[in-house]
């Protein structure tokens with residue numbers, strides 16, 4: 001299969017649709033991004049990267065960071081992570097608070113905001129906030145095999161100033177005893193992880209361990225065990241797109257994680273790590289064209305985990 005031709009064709013086919021969807025504007029700094037951008041990068045488990053469009057332009061990875069923080073939290077706390085957060089799809093929007101009261105402050109899964117905030121609280125244990133941010137940044141550089149990856153302080157500040165719903169979620173969970181640090185500390189780390197800026201190429205490298213049984217083929221380093229990689233992929237498939245997770249599985253059939261910056265990381269287990277970016281979002285807050293591109297890719301490659 002000529003993967004370069006596949007990515008080139010997708011970018012060409014989507015050209016007339018550039019700018020579709022609506023850029024996230026509840027984080028003012030994200031509202032300034034040019035919506036007519038589109039990037040795609042595929043890195044196969046043999047380490048080859050195929051790119052098209054704006055694949056080298058950095059964007060805010062936002063909620064895609066939740067996959068990597070979960071990886072760190074599992075490394076630190078192991079299975080005890082699941083005492084404080086569930087593993088079921090929420091069927092609610094990413095920043096919803098409604099289930100939390102019924103479920104006594106235990107969020108449904110680690111990929112909705114409430115769950116991700118608890119995960120960040122776990123990674124913060126034993127650290128000062130800036131040390132936890134440093135740990136996260138070092139981990140991202142390590143798995144992307146690229147020391148140029150940085151945090152966009154402007155985006156972090158912008159979210160800090162307007163993250164009222166995240167403050168509400170965090171305070172609510174602290175009220176239930178499911179947050180162990182001051183809300184400002186945990187959210188300070190959370191806003192910085194979301195503000196990590198990466199290009200599609202860098203993100204596709206960072207996700208490779210999930211496509212390759214836990215080991216990054218670019219460096220040869222084991223990041224997690226094969227079993228843990230499989231389980232993180234399972235959570236991405238069932239919960240990675242919030243209340244659009246079922247639809248994404250139906251159309252694309254790959255574990256994936258979206259972010260309101262317009263990025264999506266998708267994993268074809270045993271084959272490749274794929275990063276796509278287009279800032280316009282659909283109604284549930286996932287990249288509109290990114291989702292379309294991944295459906296095209298899954299169809300044209302036959303990579304759906306459900307078969308060809």
Ligand SMILES: NC(=O)CC[C@H](N)C(=O)O
Pocket residue numbers: 061062063064094095113159166194258259260261285
């Ligand atoms: N879906 C997302 O990407 C949401 C992340 C964003 N930083 C928030 O907390 O609202």
